[in-house]
Amino acid sequence: xxxxxxxxxxxxxxxxxxxxxxxxxxxxxxxxxxxxxxxxxxxxxxxxxxxxxxxxxxxxxxxxxxxxxxxxxxxxxxxxxxxxxxxxxxxxxxxxxxxxxxxxxxxxxxxxxxxxxxxxxxxxxxxxxxxxxxxxxxxxxxxxxxxxxxxxxxxxxxxxxxxxxxxxxxxxxxxxxxxxxxxxxxxxxxxxxxxxxxxxxxxxxxxxxxxxxxxxxxxxxxxxxxxxxxxxxxxxxxxxxxxxxxxxxxxxxxxxxxxxxxxxxxxxxxxxxxxxxxxxxxxxxxxxxxxxxxxxxxxxxxxxxxxxxxxxxxxxxxxxxxxxxxxxxxxxxxxxxxxxxxxxxxxxxxxxxxxxxxxxxxxxxxxxxxxxxxx
Ligand SMILES: [Zn+2]
Numbered sequence: 001x002x003x004x005x006x007x008x009x010x011x012x013x014x015x016x017x018x019x020x021x022x023x024x025x026x027x028x029x030x031x032x033x034x035x036x037x038x039x040x041x042x043x044x045x046x047x048x049x050x051x052x053x054x055x056x057x058x059x060x061x062x063x064x065x066x067x068x069x070x071x072x073x074x075x076x077x078x079x080x081x082x083x084x085x086x087x088x089x090x091x092x093x094x095x096x097x098x099x100x101x102x103x104x105x106x107x108x109x110x111x112x113x114x115x116x117x118x119x120x121x122x123x124x125x126x127x128x129x130x131x132x133x134x135x136x137x138x139x140x141x142x143x144x145x146x147x148x149x150x151x152x153x154x155x156x157x158x159x160x161x162x163x164x165x166x167x168x169x170x171x172x173x174x175x176x177x178x179x180x181x182x183x184x185x186x187x188x189x190x191x192x193x194x195x196x197x198x199x200x201x202x203x204x205x206x207x208x209x210x211x212x213x214x215x216x217x218x219x220x221x222x223x224x225x226x227x228x229x230x231x232x233x234x235x236x237x238x239x240x241x242x243x244x245x246x247x248x249x250x251x252x253x254x255x256x257x258x259x260x261x262x263x264x265x266x267x268x269x270x271x272x273x274x275x276x277x278x279x280x281x282x283x284x285x286x287x288x289x290x291x292x293x294x295x296x297x298x299x300x301x302x303x304x305x306x307x308x309x310x311x312x313x314x315x316x317x318x319x320x321x322x323x324x325x326x327x328x329x330x331x332x333x334x335x336x337x338x339x340x341x342x343x344x345x346x347x348x349x350x351x352x353x354x355x356x357x358x359x360x361x362x363x364x365x366x367x368x369x370x371x372x373x374x375x
Contacts, residue, residue, distance in 0.1 A: 103350040116360025188221040241276035266296040285316040
C-alpha cells in the first residue's frame with residue numbers, strides 16, 4: 001500500500017497471469033534449435049548459480065515492464081469534470097479500471113463518504129470537517145460577479161457553489177434587472193458556530209437558540225454548501241420569501257442546484273424550524289428531483305438508497321423527469337446509482353461506459369454516483 005492508499009496487488013489480482021505471458025526469449029533464454037550436444041552444454045552451464053541469478057533478475061525486469069505496460073492500457077484516464085466542479089481533490093477516486101464490459105470500475109476510499117454535494121448534516125449527523133473539503137473553501141469575493149451582495153466581505157463557500165450562484169444571479173439580473181440578493185451568512189467554522197450559539201442563547205434564551213441554531217459540528221454551514229440569503233435594496237432589508245421581486249429566484253434556484261433546505265412542511269424530518277432564508281447547494285439533477293417529488297434532504301437520502309447498480313437506477317431528463325431503469329436496461333439521461341461501502345477501506349463502483357460521473361458521500365453510510373452522458 002503506497003501513500004495514496006493504492007494497493008497494486010489488491011487491485012490487480014491477475015498479476016500471475018501476466019507473468020505467464022513471458023516467452024522464453026523474453027525471459028532471456030535462447031530457444032533456437034541447436035545440436036543436442038550444445039543443449040547439453042548449456043544445461044550444464046545453467047547450473048552455475050551466477051548465471052541462474054542473472055537470468056532471474058532479467059526475467060523479473062522484463063516481467064515488471066510488461067506488467068506496467070499491460071496494466072497501463074487497462075486504466076481509463078478520467079475526464080476532468082468527472083470529479084465535480086471544484087472538489088476535484090475531495091472526490092477523486094483512487095483508481096479507475098476499464099474492465100472491458102459495459103461498465104467501468106472506479107475504486108473509492110471510505111473517506112469519501114464524508115465529502116460531496118449530497119452530504120447530509122443535521123442534529124443527528126455530525127459534520128466531520130474533512131481536510132480536503134476544508135481546504136477548498138474559498139473567499140466568495142475572489143470569485144463572485146457583480147449581481148449580488150455580501151453582508152460579510154470575508155464570506156466563504158465551496159467554489160462550485162459560488163460558480164452556480166454567480167450563474168443564477170447573472171441570469172436573474174438578465175431576466176429582471178434584479179441585483180439585490182445578499183449572502184447574509186455562508187461558511188462557518190466550528191468556532192464561528194460556537195460563538196453564534198452563545199450569542200443566541202444570551203440574547204433570546206436557550207429554547208430559541210435550540211430551535212434556530214444548530215449545535216457546533218451539526219450545522220450545514222460548516223460544509224460551505226449552504227448560505228442564508230436576504231434582500232438588500234440599498235440598505236432596506238427584506239426576506240426572500242416576501243419580496244415580490246424575488247419570485248423568479250424562488251422558482252428558479254432549483255435549476256442551478258439550490259434547494260430551500262428547511263421547508264415549513266418538513267420540520268418533523270429536518271428538526272429545524274421553517275427557514276425561508278437558508279439555501280443549500282446539492283447540484284442538479286438532485287435539486288430538481290427533490291423539488292419535483294417534494295422531498296427534503298433527509299427523505300431524498302433514504303429514497304436514493306433503493307436505487308443500486310444491480311437493481312434499478314434512476315435516470316433524469318429535463319423533459320421527462322425521473323424514470324426508473326431496471327438493471328438489465330440501458331438508461332437514458334443523467335443516471336443516479338447508490339453504493340453501500342464494501343468492508344474495508346475501498347469500494348468498487350461501476351460507472352456506465354460513455355458516462356462521466358460525480359461522486360458524493362451521504363455523510364453516514366454510502367456513496368451516490370451521478371453519471372452524466374458524454375456530450
Ligand atoms: Zn442557515
